[in-house]
Amino acid sequence: xxxxxxxxxxxxxxxxxxxxxxxxxxxxxxxxxxxxxxxxxxxxxxxxxxxxxxxxxxxxxxxxxxxxxxxxxxxxxxxxxxxxxxxxxxxxxxxxxxxxxxxxxxxxxxxxxxxxxxxxxxxxxxxxxxxxxxxxxxxxxxxxxxxxxxxxxxxxxxxxxxxxxxxxxxxxxxxxxxxxxxxxxxxxxxxxxxxxxxxxxxxxxxxxxxxxxxxxxxxxxxxxxxxxxxxxxxxxx
Ligand SMILES: [Zn+2]
Numbered sequence: 643x644x645x646x647x648x649x650x651x652x653x654x655x656x657x658x659x660x661x662x663x664x665x666x667x668x669x670x671x672x673x674x675x676x677x678x679x680x681x682x683x684x685x686x687x688x689x690x691x692x693x694x695x696x697x698x699x700x701x702x703x704x705x706x707x708x709x710x711x712x713x714x715x716x717x718x719x720x721x722x723x724x725x726x727x728x729x730x731x732x733x734x735x736x737x738x739x740x741x742x743x744x745x746x747x748x749x750x751x752x753x754x755x756x757x758x759x760x761x762x763x764x765x766x767x768x769x770x771x772x773x774x775x776x777x778x779x780x781x782x783x784x785x786x787x788x789x790x791x792x793x794x795x796x797x798x799x800x801x802x803x804x805x806x807x808x809x810x811x812x813x814x815x816x817x818x819x820x821x822x823x824x825x826x827x828x829x830x831x832x833x834x835x836x837x838x839x840x841x842x843x844x845x846x847x848x849x850x851x852x853x854x855x856x857x858x859x860x861x862x863x864x865x866x867x868x869x870x871x872x873x874x875x876x877x878x879x
Contacts, residue, residue, distance in 0.1 A: 644658075647699070647702065647703055647706055647777070648706055650776055651706050651709070652710065653678075653709045653710050654678035654679075654681070655675075655678065655681040655706075655709065656675065656679050656680055656681050656682055657681075657683075658682070658685070659682055659683070660687060660690065661684050661685065661686045662687045663686060663687065663688070668688060669688040669689040669692060669789070669793040670684075670685075670686045670688075670689060670794070671684060671685050671686070671689060671701045671702070671704070672684045672705065673705040673706075673708050673709060674714075675714070676714050676718065681709065685698070685701070685702075689701065692789065693786060694782070694785075696779060696785075697782050697783075697785055698786075699777055699779070699782065700773055700777055700779060700783035700785075700786045701783075701786050703772075703773035703774075703776040703777045703783070704770060704772075704773040704783065705769075706776065707769035707770075707771075707772030707773045707776065708769050711768050711769065711772060713765045713768075713769070716761075716765075720758065724753055724754060728753050729746075732746055732748075733745075733746060755806055756805055756806065759805060759807055766808075766810055766815065767814075767818050770818060770822075771818070771819065774819060774822060774823050780819050780820065780823035784816050784819055784820070787815055787816055788816070790812075791812045797811070798812040798813050799811045
């Protein structure tokens with residue numbers, strides 16, 4: 643099934659890995675690697691232990707969507723531009739006006755925090771919707787997001803300072819998924835589509851913290867048909 647997802651997305655990957663956090667229990671998934679042969683998709687032991695196969699599939703599809711949309715590459719570009727252009731430019735302007743510290747601080751806040759978080763939230767919504775397209779199962783992804791929030795004790799709604807959050811809150815993500823997946827989505831989808839047309843990509847893996855409990859046995863990983871497929875898949879797509 644996962645191999646099919648990767649093929650459907652036109653994505654290649656190197657390996658699927660199980661992350662064991664020991665007594666620190668985190669339900670999470672992430673992806674790394676820009677070059678296909680170095681790409682890794684990670685699932686934590688708590689996620690594998692607690693999620694249904696359909697929910698795991700939704701989470702995997704979300705991570706695969708980050709690869710499909712080249713979010714990692716855009717993130718790298720964001721970092722290069724920030725380091726090679728924005729920071730030196732801010733320093734130059736600061737020296738020009740005799741307030742280097744203030745300009746540097748403002749640049750750091752605006753570029754590396756607000757703008758980065760803004761792009762990251764767009765990418766998360768893109769990945770959610772792409773995951774729905776890949777699986778055709780929006781409710782499984784919604785269920786997975788709810789479970790992530792519960793297991794990791796993450797609030798489902800950010801406050802007014804969510805401009806600094808790298809992920810939209812769960813309520814917004816779930817609303818976005820349901821809008822996208824709604825049968826009569828014409829107007830809704832167009833409205834939301836406008837919002838994600840802005841920049842197209844950058845990455846930020848889905849990371850949220852959990853509470854402590856026991857380790858999940860590694861055999862649980864291979865007991866899931868979805869993961870068996872991806873484990874055997876190797877570099878695919
Ligand atoms: Zn994500």
